[in-house]
Amino acid sequence: MARLRLSFSVGSLFSAVYKMSSNKPITKKIINSPETCVDDNLRGVVAAHPALQLHPTHRVITVRQKSDTGRVAILGGGGSGHEPFAAGFVGAGVLDGAVAGGVFASPPTGHVLYAIAQLYKYNSGGVLVIIGNYTGDRLNFGKAIEKAKISGIKVEGLIVGEDVASSQNKTGGRSMVGEVLFYKLAGALALKGYDLAAIRKEAVEFNKYMATLGVCLSACSLPGQPPLFEIAHDEMELGAGVHGEAGIEKMKMGTAKEIVGMILEKLISHLKLVAGNRVVVTVDNLGGTSIFEMNIISAEIKDQLESKKITVERIFSGHYKTSLEMQGFQICLLHLPKDKGDLWLELMDAPTEGSAWTGGQLSVRREGEHVDDDTLLQADGRKGASGPALSRKEQDLLRGSLFAAAEDLTKSEVLLNRLDSGCGDGDCGITLKNLGLAIQSYLKTASVEYPSNVLWDLSEIAETDMGGTSGGIYSLGLSAASQAMASAKSNDVASWLKAWESGIQAISKYGGAEPGDRTMLDTLHSAAEAFKQNLSADFKLLLQKTIEASEAGAKATAKMVARAGRASYVASDYILDEDAGARAAAIWLQAILNYIIKNK
Structure with a gap:
């Protein structure tokens, strides 16, 4: 032949x-x-x-x-x-x-x-x-x-x-x-x-x-x-x-x-x-x-x-x-x-x-294998006692609330993928499900006595198990929150608010987004503001107001013009619903707070 x-x-x-293919379209x-x-x-x-x-x-x-x-x-x-x-x-x-x-x-x-x-x-x-x-x-x-x-x-x-x-x-x-x-x-x-x-x-x-x-x-x-x-x-x-x-x-x-x-x-x-x-x-x-x-x-x-x-x-x-x-x-x-x-x-x-x-x-050929130096990042000093410690009851509450958040994220895969498909690559649900599954696995054996260490571990999980842009954003926010909790004097709402705001600031600094840009920050910022305004209120009322604000923040992104994140690269005609990242933040935040309300 x-x-x-x-x-x-x-x-x-x-x-x-050419004679045989004259009916075929010309290649651009x-x-x-x-x-x-x-x-x-x-x-x-x-x-x-x-x-x-x-x-x-x-x-x-x-x-x-x-x-x-x-x-x-x-x-x-x-x-x-x-x-x-x-x-x-x-x-x-x-x-x-x-x-x-x-x-x-x-x-x-x-x-x-x-x-x-x-x-x-x-x-x-x-x-x-x-x-x-x-x-x-x-x-x-x-x-x-x-x-x-x-x-x-x-x-x-x-x-x-x-x-x-x-x-x-x-x-x-x-x-x-x-x-x-x-x-x-x-x-x-x-x-x-x-x-x-x-x-x-x-x-x-x-x-x-x-x-x-x-x-x-x-x-x-x-x-x-x-x-x-x-x-x-x-x-x-x-x-x-x-x-x-x-x-x-x-x-x-x-x-x-x-x-x-x-x-x-x-x-x-x-x-x-x-x-x-x-x-x-x-x-x-x-x-x-x-x-x-x-x-x-x-x-x-x-x-x-x-x-x-x-x-x-x-x-x-x-x-x-x-x-x-x-x-x-x-x-x-x-x-x-x-x-x-x-x-x-x-x-x-x-x-x-x-x-x-x-x-x-x-x-030019070189001899020798391609290997990693696994000793470089072994000693980071993050496993020691750092920041306020939790009582046994508080540890159970933290473990249960994190497990609830992880479970809700895994159940929301289809919803988040659908929201992400209009302005991204349709994998937000998959990415957050990976985070949820990794957190569930982590909670089976991890100590949660020190919130600072837990937040640091979660930042590492986000980096390794989520990957991509979302993993980087979550890892930045969680590591900044960890640092804030490490310097806290007590396990009170003011300390958690400071850690929360530190995470938002880190995400904004390195991610380039601000509240109003149609990102997860719209959920986190709205909820944090409600949390701050109700610090002196009854504890359950404080959490309920925060839940409501997170929901409002996520829903508001549906009518926002994307100025940061992947959605900002896409024509507005494709953006017809809430931001997937904002909804994801509302899902895990509401799961945590609802669990605390029911079990506190």
């Missing part, structure tokens, strides 16, 4: 696909027009990197030179749509120049010839042209090289390719992300002063030790066109190309571990790798894969290869040779043989000014 695909030109393949892209997008892209490269020179008529980008270097220049290129390939790798230590064709189309012979002549003008050591193993590139670059030789230019070409999926093709595997490694190898050798023949010879050997294979989860689309093919939601294509081609086999989606394992198995078999071998890994983002996913993939590659006793000397991960916005990735393994491995590793590590090369000192 792969042979059949490769027997067609990329252009004819796309034409056929931020461009000026399909006709100008390639040239606009090249103008953007030199706008961001003014040290580079654009030759606009020929779509060539070179390093700016004013005199002859005397060394060999390295030229790369091919179709556009693979960015940063190839112009992103122009710079000392990689390419001296790159020539761009149309999207997924080889540049014409005349443009390649211009690039060769331009580089030879300032690099009398000659020009080595790296050619991707595609019919159009082989023909157009090859013809340009022959014309350049006739005109007296010292130039050689090298066709490279390392794709496992198409390796049985008569002309060999397609050129994938490995082509970028050739740029790095040849560029570093050129800076070392190697001559044209020596660089080409080393690159030929290099090609024997590389293999690439990847998967795609979604198709890309040419500017102004619909997606090139369809992939079901639960499927992926193995062996996808970088010109928008589908793979050689449809497979069911799997986990990162499963996908990486399947690809590595085929690469290891292709290269005949065994325990004790050393490799360089390049993980190529095909364009639409998140960095988050790419990091997970890199971790899996390292773990799985080293479990097979194959040493991973380097992992280079990033956008190298993409396929527009295709979601997917390729893994390229470079086997480092005993006689060449150290030299090739040195060349991969050599300094370069190519903007898109992600390697460097941070990529």
Whole structure:
């Protein structure tokens, strides 16, 4: 099947696909027009990197030179749509120049010839042209090289390719992300002063030790066109190309571990790798894969290869040779043989000014495990007697009230999630349920003799079991309240009011919200004000007034304009009910106070 695909030109393949998919919507892209997008892209490269020179008529980008270097220049290129390939790798230590064709189309012979002549003008050591193993590139670059030789230019070409999926093709595997490694190898050798023949010879050997294979989860689309093919939601294509081609086999989606394992198995078999071998890994983002996913993939590659006793000397991960916005990735393994491995590793590590090369000192292998220093935060002194102590009856009251609050929070998951869904990510109920469950577990064994220590423990629970923004807010408020209770002289309503207000102040200081901004502070502030105003009243009346104020504070948020918190980022049309955080605060506060009223 792969042979059949490769027997067609990329252009004819796309034409056929477009005819079949003419009824599909055009994919959105931020461009000026399909006709100008390639040239606009090249103008953007030199706008961001003014040290580079654009030759606009020929779509060539070179390093700016004013005199002859005397060394060999390295030229790369091919179709556009693979960015940063190839112009992103122009710079000392990689390419001296790159020539761009149309999207997924080889540049014409005349443009390649211009690039060769331009580089030879300032690099009398000659020009080595790296050619991707595609019919159009082989023909157009090859013809340009022959014309350049006739005109007296010292130039050689090298066709490279390392794709496992198409390796049985008569002309060999397609050129994938490995082509970028050739740029790095040849560029570093050129800076070392190697001559044209020596660089080409080393690159030929290099090609024997590389293999690439990847998967795609979604198709890309040419500017102004619909997606090139369809992939079901639960499927992926193995062996996808970088010109928008589908793979050689449809497979069911799997986990990162499963996908990486399947690809590595085929690469290891292709290269005949065994325990004790050393490799360089390049993980190529095909364009639409998140960095988050790419990091997970890199971790899996390292773990799985080293479990097979194959040493991973380097992992280079990033956008190298993409396929527009295709979601997917390729893994390229470079086997480092005993006689060449150290030299090739040195060349991969050599300094370069190519903007898109992600390697460097941070990529160099280091020995040693990644571990935490668990001694750093062990001694915080918070477990000792601190602040006023509670009698046995008061301890029972505190434990019971906290358990009631935790229970009500766990029961309110659906309500809080619904309130949060309009202006947040709909997880407020889940987050507060996690807090409630953690508090219930804590209360089974914890001492509650010292309120200051209890508040501190609750702040730690909020940080670790809630997590996220809500966990941080609750942890701040509770830790500030803990500090206030630690300095209190007695367990009275005035001490609890001071702790309450300290918590509100800490939340406001670090969270940036104030009462009236439609957050949990509206509940807490309203209730605290009622508590303060009724300090001299009958105790149960004090608590009842506080409950009523908390309810009023939560309900008032329904008509407030959000000026802080996640809701402030959302259009007001989506905010039609109470703030979830304000309602949550009312739930646990009312549960605590109602329990005390009933059991005091």
